[in-house]
Amino acid sequence: MDKDGQGELSAIITGFNYAVSQGTDIINMSLDYQNGNPTAYPAAYNEVVAVGSVNKSNQHASYSNTGNHLELVTYGEDSIDGSYPNPLQWIYSSYYKIDWNASVVYIGEYLYAGTSQATPQVSGLIALMIAANPNLTAIEIKTILRQTATDLGDPGKDDIFGYGLINPAAALNTTNLSLTPTTQPSCGADLDCSGSVNIQDYQAWLNSSSGDLNGNGIIEITDLVNVLYLWIKI
Structure with missing residues (x-):
């Protein structure tokens, strides 16, 4: 952009390409x-x-x-x-x-x-x-x-x-x-360690941080799938 804040799109694209070639991770722009x-x-x-x-x-x-x-x-x-x-x-x-x-x-x-x-x-x-x-x-x-x-x-x-x-x-x-993997519960999807996966484990998943079954640091839909799959399977 020139001193009046005006410029050509081609100049902006050239600037983008140069920034990327120099290893830039973030490009901030407001028009x-x-x-x-x-x-x-x-x-x-x-x-x-x-x-x-x-x-x-x-x-x-x-x-x-x-x-x-x-x-x-x-x-x-x-x-x-x-x-x-x-x-x-x-x-x-x-x-x-x-x-x-x-x-x-x-x-x-x-x-x-x-x-x-x-x-x-x-x-x-x-x-x-x-x-x-x-x-x-x-x-x-x-x-x-x-x-x-x-x-x-x-x-x-x-x-x-x-x-x-x-x-x-x-x-x-x-x-x-997401930086620190958590330790997977020793009882897996059996969150209350009762010996079986049941409705209580589903409730535990809803109410407890121990529901991070895949150990990625985030309680998400894949953890719920683990609980429901094992519950239905058993």
């Missing part, structure tokens, strides 16, 4: 709001995490695009009445500021609002996740972010908030759990 909420690329690619913005009341920010490709939201701030963002609610950010009268660009710290303020928060969270577990794949990262997000708006994924508001503590906790 301007587009009227009509079109399906925008590269945000809509499956490999990309499309980020929207909410204000401090967890309400949709007026400038933030929506759509089926939106995955997550976080705080970019906004005005209460939905008009142009209120500076009192802006985020202190590293940014450039243009003095149009003097044709001068200033680089520094300023109060701003926008998806440009929201997106780096998600990028930073992903960086922390990779630092905690360098073996995480892109799919695993997206899955953790989706599963740990705080649902907003309509239940489940929607076009305004995606999967919801990022929850850094929950995402990092899940990441750390």
Whole structure:
């Protein structure tokens, strides 16, 4: 982008390719709001995490695009009445500021609002996740972010908030759990060690951390399948 924030898509792609060739794990990018909420690329690619913005009341920010490709939201701030963002609610950010009268660009710290303020928060969270577990794949990262997000708006994924508001503590906790394999219970799917797999074991799986039967640090559907399979088999 030039000093006016303008540029060609080809230049952005060239920048992406160079960053990847240098071993970059995360690329953060924010582009301007587009009227009509079109399906925008590269945000809509499956490999990309499309980020929207909410204000401090967890309400949709007026400038933030929506759509089926939106995955997550976080705080970019906004005005209460939905008009142009209120500076009192802006985020202190590293940014450039243009003095149009003097044709001068200033680089520094300023109060701003926008998806440009929201997106780096998600990028930073992903960086922390990779630092905690360098073996995480892109799919695993997206899955953790989706599963740990705080649902907003309509239940489940929607076009305004995606999967919801990022929850850094929950995402990092899940990441750390995946680092340390747990010891599989000595009685396997027989969680109460009664000598048989029965309805009590199913209840134990629902209510206890000992339900991590495959020892991957996460209680998930595969653990339930183990309990139900052995219960039915016996």
